[in-house]
Amino acid sequence: MTQTELITKRLEGKIAVITGGNSGIGLATAQRFVQEGAYVFITGRRQSELDKAVKRVGRNVIGVQGDVSNLADLDRLYENVKQQKGRIDVLFANAGVADVAPLGSITESHFDKIFNINVKGLLFTVQKALTLFQDGGSIILTASIGSSKGFEGVSVYGATKAAVRSFARSWTVDLKVKSIMIDLCLFLFLPSRTNKYDSFSD
Numbered sequence: 001m002t003q004t005e006l007i008t009k010r011l012e013g014k015i016a017v018i019t020g021g022n023s024g025i026g027l028a029t030a031q032r033f034v035q036e037g038a039y040v041f042i043t044g045r046r047q048s049e050l051d052k053a054v055k056r057v058g059r060n061v062i063g064v065q066g067d068v069s070n071l072a073d074l075d076r077l078y079e080n081v082k083q084q085k086g087r088i089d090v091l092f093a094n095a096g097v098a099d100v101a102p103l104g105s106i107t108e109s110h111f112d113k114i115f116n117i118n119v120k121g122l123l124f125t126v127q128k129a130l131t132l133f134q135d136g137g138s139i140i141l142t143a144s145i146g147s148s149k150g151f152e153g154v155s156v157y158g159a160t161k162a163a164v165r166s167f168a169r170s171w172t173v174d175l176k177v178k179s180i181m182i183d184l185c186l187f188l189f190l191p192s193r194t195n196k197y198d199s200f201s202d
């Protein structure tokens with residue numbers, strides 16, 4: 001095998017779960033992981049988008065519809081992974097939403113929606129996956145530059161991503177005994193389905 005093939009096949013045989021894998025960053029990651037040799041499970045709430053994403057990835061992919069803030073949906077996801085592949089090597093907890101609401105117009109439903117998906121959903125996505133990790137592995141969390149920098153109108157979103165950043169620090173210590181690595185992705189201004197992140201400007 002050439003050096004290039006070795007690098008491009010570095011996920012050969014690995015089993016990956018990518019939440020929010022039916023569009024944007026999650027879908028691009030699923031495509032890349034499969035190119036590099038992984039088998040991927042992708043999730044999202046919209047079945048139609050999930051079906052399209054499965055077609056785009058093309059091979060070595062299963063779509064499992066579900067909402068990360070619904071714990072029964074997470075149980076169903078991991079039961080599916082367990083039945084089909086028996087383990088997880090890489091978990092990309094990427095599903096997330098951003099809505100704009102400047103201080104003064106923040107509603108309870110805005111707060112609940114964003115915290116339920118970005119914080120509660122991410123926490124239980126990770127916690128419920130742990131029993132499927134065997135010999136170490138990797139967990140990647142999608143945070144945002146908004147976790148440490150202030151942008152107009154997205155304070156609740158920024159607070160959820162700061163929570164994710166904090167989870168990463170604590171879980172690195174919690175998961176040391178299991179040899180599971182935690183990584184954090186901090187994105188800024190990537191084109192997304194909703195273009196919600198375009199409002200993050202100085």
Ligand SMILES: NC(=O)c1ccc[n+]([C@@H]2O[C@H](COP(=O)([O-])OP(=O)(O)OC[C@H]3O[C@@H](n4cnc5c(N)ncnc54)[C@H](OP(=O)(O)O)[C@@H]3O)[C@@H](O)[C@H]2O)c1
Binds near residue numbers: 189
């Ligand atoms: N784009 C940027 O510039 C940027 C910057 C900083 C951080 N991020 C973060 O990057 C991640 C991906 O965003 P993106 O830019 O790729 O946006 P996107 O294209 O809107 O993708 C979001 C993904 O999350 C899924 N999702 C949303 N809520 C969900 C839920 N409750 N349960 C399961 N899946 C859910 C969506 O599918 P369904 O709608 O079908 O559920 C979709 O697949 C997010 O965590 C976002 O906060 C993005």
